[in-house]
Amino acid sequence: MIYLDHAATAYPRHPGVAEAMLQALEVAGSVGRGGHAGARAAGDLVGDCRGRLADLLGAVDDQRISLFPSSTLALSTLITDLLGKAEGDSHLYMGVLEHNAVWRPAVRIGGEDRVRFLPSDDDGRVMTEKLEEIDASKVLGVVLQHASNVTGILQPLEEVGAWCQQHGIPFIVDGAQAAGLVPFSVSRCPGLKAYTMAGHKHLGGPPGIGPCWMAPGYEPEPLWIGGNGIDSALPKVPESGPGRFESGTPNLPGIAGLAKALEFFEDHAVSDRFSAGHAQRQKWVEALQSIPGVEIPGEMGTAPRTPVIPLHLPGKAPEEVAAQLDARLGVRCRSGLQCAPLAHQHLGTLEAGGTLRIAPGEETGADVIDPVCRALAELAS
Ligand SMILES: Cc1ncc(COP(=O)(O)O)c(C=O)c1O
Structure with missing residues (x-):
C-alpha cells in the first residue's frame, strides 16, 4: 500500500492514539457530569487536549478552544451565525477555492446572492491589493481557508486579517489543511475571530474532533444546545467558554486520542x-x-x-x-x-x-x- 491521501486523513495516526482511545473507554464517568473521580478523570483528558491545542496554536487562553465533533460542524456554526445577522445588501465573502464545508452552509443559509468571492489570482490566492475595491460596509464576514486541499497553496492570512480588522469585519479561517503542518499563531494574526481545525488530518488524531479557537469576546450563537453539566437549571448555555459549543456528551475517546496525538509536537x-x-x-x-x-x-x-x-x-x-x-x-x-x-x-x-x-x-x-x-x-x- 502506498498511502498518498494525507490531505483526506492522517495515516498512520500519531503514536499511541489507538491505545489512548481504548483507555478512555475505560474511564467510568463523563466530563462535567458529576464530581466523582471518573468524571474528574474525563475532565482531565479534555483539559489536557485543550491545553496542548492552545500551546500549538499560540493561544493565550485554552478556554477559547472548543472541541466540536468536526471542523465541518464548527464552520457551519460560525457561518450560520454570520448569515443570521444578514440584512439589506450585505454579503459573506469567501475565497475562490473554499471547501464545501464553507460553501454549502453559506449557500443553504444565505442563498447564492449573499455569497461573494474575494479577488483572487489564477492560482486562487487572494489579491490583497484589490481588497480596497470591496465596499467593506456591506461585508458580513470573511471566511478563508489557510491551505488549499486541492493545490496546497497558502492564503495571505495576515494581510486579509489586517484589512478585516481595519473595517471591523469578522475574519474566520478554515485551518483544516494547515493545523499541525503550517506554522501559525492565532495570537499573531490580526483581525482573526475564529480558526477551525480537523483533528484527524495533520494533527494526527482520530476523526470525530474539530477543535476551534475563537477570539476573546467573539461569541457566535451555538448551532445546537443541550445538556453540558453547566448551569443546568437555566434554559440556555453559557454566554462564553467552550461549554457554549460542547453540548451533549463529548467524544471522550476521540478527545483522548487527539490529546495523545498532540504529544507528537513536543519534539517535532x-x-x-x-x-x-x-x-x-x-x-x-x-x-x-x-x-x-x-x-x-x-x-x-x-x-x-x-x-x-x-x-x-x-x-x-x-x-x-x-x-x-x-x-x-x-x-x-x-x-x-x-x-x-x-x-x-x-x-x-x-x-x-x-x-x-x-x-x-x-x-x-x-x-x-x-x-x-x-x-x-x-x-x-
Ligand atoms: C479545506 C477543508 N476544510 C474543511 C474540511 C472538513 O473537514 P472535516 O471533514 O474533518 O469536517 C476539509 C476536509 O477535507 C478540508 O480539506
Whole structure:
C-alpha cells in the first residue's frame, strides 16, 4: 500500500492514539457530569487536549478552544451565525477555492446572492491589493481557508486579517489543511475571530474532533444546545467558554486520542514539518512535470505550499486513473472534486471531473516517486 491521501486523513495516526482511545473507554464517568473521580478523570483528558491545542496554536487562553465533533460542524456554526445577522445588501465573502464545508452552509443559509468571492489570482490566492475595491460596509464576514486541499497553496492570512480588522469585519479561517503542518499563531494574526481545525488530518488524531479557537469576546450563537453539566437549571448555555459549543456528551475517546496525538509536537516543530513537506512536494512536482501527458493545474510560482499536488491527464477520467494506480501498485489517493467544486471551477478542471490528488505525508518515502511516476506515464500514454 502506498498511502498518498494525507490531505483526506492522517495515516498512520500519531503514536499511541489507538491505545489512548481504548483507555478512555475505560474511564467510568463523563466530563462535567458529576464530581466523582471518573468524571474528574474525563475532565482531565479534555483539559489536557485543550491545553496542548492552545500551546500549538499560540493561544493565550485554552478556554477559547472548543472541541466540536468536526471542523465541518464548527464552520457551519460560525457561518450560520454570520448569515443570521444578514440584512439589506450585505454579503459573506469567501475565497475562490473554499471547501464545501464553507460553501454549502453559506449557500443553504444565505442563498447564492449573499455569497461573494474575494479577488483572487489564477492560482486562487487572494489579491490583497484589490481588497480596497470591496465596499467593506456591506461585508458580513470573511471566511478563508489557510491551505488549499486541492493545490496546497497558502492564503495571505495576515494581510486579509489586517484589512478585516481595519473595517471591523469578522475574519474566520478554515485551518483544516494547515493545523499541525503550517506554522501559525492565532495570537499573531490580526483581525482573526475564529480558526477551525480537523483533528484527524495533520494533527494526527482520530476523526470525530474539530477543535476551534475563537477570539476573546467573539461569541457566535451555538448551532445546537443541550445538556453540558453547566448551569443546568437555566434554559440556555453559557454566554462564553467552550461549554457554549460542547453540548451533549463529548467524544471522550476521540478527545483522548487527539490529546495523545498532540504529544507528537513536543519534539517535532511545525516549522520543520512544513519545510520538509514543501521539499517533498518539490521532489514530486519535478518528477511529475517530466511525464508527457500529465499536467499540474495551477502550479505557478515558487511560494511554499503543502504537499498536495493536483494532476490532470487530458482525456482520462481521474477516477479511472486512481483505480488503475490502486490496482497496479496499491496507491491510495483521492480523485474527483475533493469536496471543492469552487476550486476546480477556478482551476478549469471542473468539466474534466476534477483531478487526481497526490498528497504524500512525512512517512512517504522518496523511493515511491519513481514507481508511481512510471505507472502514471504508462496510463497517460
Ligand atoms: C479545506 C477543508 N476544510 C474543511 C474540511 C472538513 O473537514 P472535516 O471533514 O474533518 O469536517 C476539509 C476536509 O477535507 C478540508 O480539506
